[in-house]
Amino acid sequence: MKTLKMLRLSLAMLLLSSLATACSGNNANNAGAETNSKPDSTNSANAGTEEVKMDKVTYTIFNGVAGSKDGNTNETTIGKMLEDQTGTNFKLEFLVGDLNTKIGTMIAANEYPDVLIPDAAIEEVLNAGAFIPLDDLIEKYGPNIKRVYGDDLDQMRSADGKLYFLPMSAQVGDFVPDPEPTAAFWVQRRVLEEAGYPKIKTLDQYMELIENYAAKHKDEGLTGMVSLTHDWRFFATANPPMHLLGYPNDGNVMVDPATLEATTYSGSDGAKQWLQALNTLNSKGMFDKASFVDNYDQYIAKLTSHKVLGFFDYRWQVQTALNVLKDAARKDPSLDGYNYFPLPVTFDESIADAYVDGPGGLVTNRGVGITVSAKNPERIIQYFDNMLKEENQILITWGIKGETYEVNEEGRYYRTQEQINKIDEAFNEKFGFKYYSWNWPSYGNNSTLSDGNARGVGYQPEVFQMSLTDKDKEILGKYDAQTYTQMFAKPIDRPWYPAWGFVKEQNSPELMWETNKDELTKKYYPKLVLSSPDKFDSIWSDFQKEWGKLDTAGYEKWTTEQVKKKVDMGK
Numbered sequence: 382m383k384t385l386k387m388l389r390l391s392l393a394m395l396l397l398s399s400l401a402t403a404c405s406g407n408n409a410n411n412a413g414a415e416t417n418s419k420p421d422s423t424n425s426a427n428a429g430t431e432e433v434k435m436d437k438v439t440y441t442i443f444n445g446v447a448g449s450k451d452g453n454t455n456e457t458t459i460g461k462m463l464e465d466q467t468g469t470n471f472k473l474e475f476l477v478g479d480l481n482t483k484i485g486t487m488i489a490a491n492e493y494p495d496v497l498i499p500d501a502a503i504e505e506v507l508n509a510g511a512f513i514p515l516d517d518l519i520e521k522y523g524p525n526i527k528r529v530y531g532d533d534l535d536q537m538r539s540a541d542g543k544l545y546f547l548p549m550s551a552q553v554g555d556f557v558p559d560p561e562p563t564a565a566f567w568v569q570r571r572v573l574e575e576a577g578y579p580k581i582k583t584l585d586q587y588m589e590l591i592e593n594y595a596a597k598h599k600d601e602g603l604t605g606m607v608s609l610t611h612d613w614r615f616f617a618t619a620n621p622p623m624h625l626l627g628y629p630n631d632g633n634v635m636v637d638p639a640t641l642e643a644t645t646y647s648g649s650d651g652a653k654q655w656l657q658a659l660n661t662l663n664s665k666g667m668f669d670k671a672s673f674v675d676n677y678d679q680y681i682a683k684l685t686s687h688k689v690l691g692f693f694d695y696r697w698q699v700q701t702a703l704n705v706l707k708d709a710a711r712k713d714p715s716l717d718g719y720n721y722f723p724l725p726v727t728f729d730e731s732i733a734d735a736y737v738d739g740p741g742g743l744v745t746n747r748g749v750g751i752t753v754s755a756k757n758p759e760r761i762i763q764y765f766d767n768m769l770k771e772e773n774q775i776l777i778t779w780g781i782k783g784e785t786y787e788v789n790e791e792g793r794y795y796r797t798q799e800q801i802n803k804i805d806e807a808f809n810e811k812f813g814f815k816y817y818s819w820n821w822p823s824y825g826n827n828s829t830l831s832d833g834n835a836r837g838v839g840y841q842p843e844v845f846q847m848s849l850t851d852k853d854k855e856i857l858g859k860y861d862a863q864t865y866t867q868m869f870a871k872p873i874d875r876p877w878y879p880a881w882g883f884v885k886e887q888n889s890p891e892l893m894w895e896t897n898k899d900e901l902t903k904k905y906y907p908k909l910v911l912s913s914p915d916k917f918d919s920i921w922s923d924f925q926k927e928w929g930k931l932d933t934a935g936y937e938k939w940t941t942e943q944v945k946k947k948v949d950m951g952k
Contacts, residue, residue: 439470440495443496447476457813515547516544518759563696564624565724584654617698624735632882684706905923
């Protein structure tokens, strides 16, 4: 059995390190028997590794993203197996409150968790000198890190030429398309059903769909739309204009695939059209005003309340809410109408949507680093490296053969219906799928394993089809589709992707532009949405005056240069 095999191997060899999620503190609990063994790796040589004692140790991780429960990795099935292999456990702490405040407190005290995932505050952490360089550690203990990331690691280097953090993922093997869109305008299924499953392509059609349903159900206390604005997640409210104009997510810019020219949109006519649509919805009492004050947890709670008819967001950001609704509908099919359905909405039917991400480059401004507070950082890098072994990439995604997946005669991985039914959110948390789904060095979601199977369970076509309920298939059938992405346009080829991942130097004009732009949009967007319609144009005029003071042309020029550099690197 694979489990037993892995456990036997773990007693014979010291596997290398893997990735982490989030916690604070700086404990190194040394308990248990010590053994000597050499790290092993898959598809890589063991040259340069050293003997390390296998005493038990607990490291702390802080993850600058909210939405998960604090806990220890060894309290999950996956985490315990990885601890058996490496002797290492991680105590995870996730963000509560404001990210900049939390990171600022760490920097002021010069006290950090052993491992830090600072997310959008990574520049502040780097500037504070909180991360140790990883070059020597990777050279000694990171054969799998080098195998998976290869030359891409050079893209992560700081101005001094050193590597201070690891990216969260890298594309390995062939690219497997996602059967679900990266982002969408979402609507409750019951809304579509009552309307006769119309084809919704434009923002006007989407708003009309929601308004008509709400008008027929006035006594149910429904909310037409909510939007997320909390902290760095403000992009969920600010990004829609780029998608409505037919561009994929490149952060603050839209990149012309033909000319590679980058242009901003936050102060554009597209932004005005989007905000005016929300303003109109608000004037009819169907936009949730609390969207501008709610935190992330409150937002997720509202999405699972059955009261919200629609919203725009990226799937990864609302996956927890989607999973809760799906789990409930599996147990009680009468609740299926509260599930959300993704729609490829643009401003005009002549505009092709761009919500589905295709192959892209490495994200270079996000990652996980080992801090100056960490003792024995070699144990951490070994854990990361060990996690990148293919057998452990299978473990953290597919799980255990015979328990959470099977293999057919052709060597294809699959899940039985019984396994699919039992793997709900509660199971994901207990088994460890949730802890290990992101925030660790790993193969990218669209990657393949060496035997051709998809690394991600949901990316295996036969598994995705089996995971669909009868109601899923019925609704997809109404739109002549077998997967959700078949309703969307094919992804645009973007060798520069993601433009939002370009690294900006401290105090650079580009970083200052982004800071000022964020302050400006966070000041004016709420006013524009919540004002009476007759005041909208006046507020927009005030916003434009302030917008004109920004060096937007300089930012666009710099971003265009970075796009072209990235494209040239791939040639």
